[in-house]
Amino acid sequence: MFTLNFFSVALFISAIITGVVAVITYRRRAVIGATTLMWIMIALTWWSSVYAIENLSTSLAWHKFWSSAQYLGVAAIPPLWLVFAIQYSQQEKAPKARTLAWLGVIPIITIVMAWTNDWHGLLWPRMELIKFDDVTILDVDHGIYFWIQAVYAYLNIFAGTIIFARRTMQVGDAYRSQAVTMLLAAAVLLLGNGLYVFDLLPFKGLDITPFSFTFSGLLLAWGLFRHRLLDLMPVASENILQNMGDGVLVTDASNRIVYINPAFENLAGMLPETAIGQPAGEALFGWPNIFRGYEQKTLAEVEIPAGKSKIFLEMQVSPLFERG
Numbered sequence: 169m170f171t172l173n174f175f176s177v178a179l180f181i182s183a184i185i186t187g188v189v190a191v192i193t194y195r196r197r198a199v200i201g202a203t204t205l206m207w208i209m210i211a212l213t214w215w216s217s218v219y220a221i222e223n224l225s226t227s228l229a230w231h232k233f234w235s236s237a238q239y240l241g242v243a244a245i246p247p248l249w250l251v252f253a254i255q256y257s258q259q260e261k262a263p264k265a266r267t268l269a270w271l272g273v274i275p276i277i278t279i280v281m282a283w284t285n286d287w288h289g290l291l292w293p294r295m296e297l298i299k300f301d302d303v304t305i306l307d308v309d310h311g312i313y314f315w316i317q318a319v320y321a322y323l324n325i326f327a328g329t330i331i332f333a334r335r336t337m338q339v340g341d342a343y344r345s346q347a348v349t350m351l352l353a354a355a356v357l358l359l360g361n362g363l364y365v366f367d368l369l370p371f372k373g374l375d376i377t378p379f380s381f382t383f384s385g386l387l388l389a390w391g392l393f394r395h396r397l398l399d400l401m402p403v404a405s406e407n408i409l410q411n412m413g414d415g416v417l418v419t420d421a422s423n424r425i426v427y428i429n430p431a432f433e434n435l436a437g438m439l440p441e442t443a444i445g446q447p448a449g450e451a452l453f454g455w456p457n458i459f460r461g462y463e464q465k466t467l468a469e470v471e472i473p474a475g476k477s478k479i480f481l482e483m484q485v486s487p488l489f490e491r492g
Contacts, residue, residue, distance in 0.1 A: 170224045175303045179220035182382035186212040189385050201255035208248045212385055215241035216378040223305060228297055231306040239282040243275035243317070246324035253328035257335045278317045305374055318365060329354040353384040419448050
């Protein structure tokens with residue numbers, strides 16, 4: 169017997185939200201880390217959708233099957249979060265996702281353990297149905313392997329959170345809001361899952377983790393639009409650029425400013441807090457039309473108006489391409 173209930177409807181809505189974020193992230197896949205974030209959103213979408221389907225029926229066999237299917241998303245999210253944190257913080261020095269593939273060993277074992285639980289009971293030694301208002305939900309006891317994978321998952325999430333916390337302290341004000349958004353998303357993620365795992369919720373058996381993850385997804389979506397999370401990524405080798413005597417201006421493919429060093433600040437009379445994210449042509453409207461796309465290295469002399477006088481600058485434009 170199948171019954172559409174409020175809990176499944178809420179989960180389907182959560183799946184739609186994370187699915188939309190996944191599509192938005194896919195469109196920014198050229199940015200380092202964006203593809204990993206997309207897969208996090210896809211895993212969340214799968215988790216919420218499958219959990220919604222599970223709670224449509226009152227059959228124990230049905231619940232067991234879809235509970236196992238959930239782990240295709242559940243097991244993948246923590247290591248993906250860590251990979252995303254590494255890629256976000258290190259940028260072009262970050263290892264490729266395939267280099268970090270060993271992080272997927274425990275998740276693969278966890279998925280196998282979920283599908284074979286009836287044989288060993290190491291993940292869920294007890295599984296029975298209970299009623300919560302008009303919803304039939306699966307109540308389980310957690311076995312020894314559940315706690316092994318839970319420790320591994322929390323280690324991944326905490327490690328990723330520490331990386332973002334360190335990044336928050338290292339970056340300038342223009343990028344700090346991005347890192348803070350990541351920290352808030354991680355905090356919501358940990359809170360929701362922790363309440364369920366350690367049985368701190370007033371209602372037994374109901375897992376609110378997909379909702380907390382969806383809220384984390386909304387925070388990341390807000391970061392996408394408000395703080396241009398995947399449009400403006402921190403520039404690597406920043407310490408070297410900060411101490412250069414030559415002025416350095418870095419723009420992205422859309423000609424928005426993503427970095428200026430102190431020498432350029434002094435030259436142009438601008439601050440990174442107000443310049444980062446602005447179209448270069450607008451932020452430097454008095455300068456010549458030098459902010460167009462270049463496909464090869466260019467060296468030129470330009471005249472810059474400075475009151476009643478002019479400044480003559482030697483300008484070098486170097487396009488940057490992602491390796492591989």
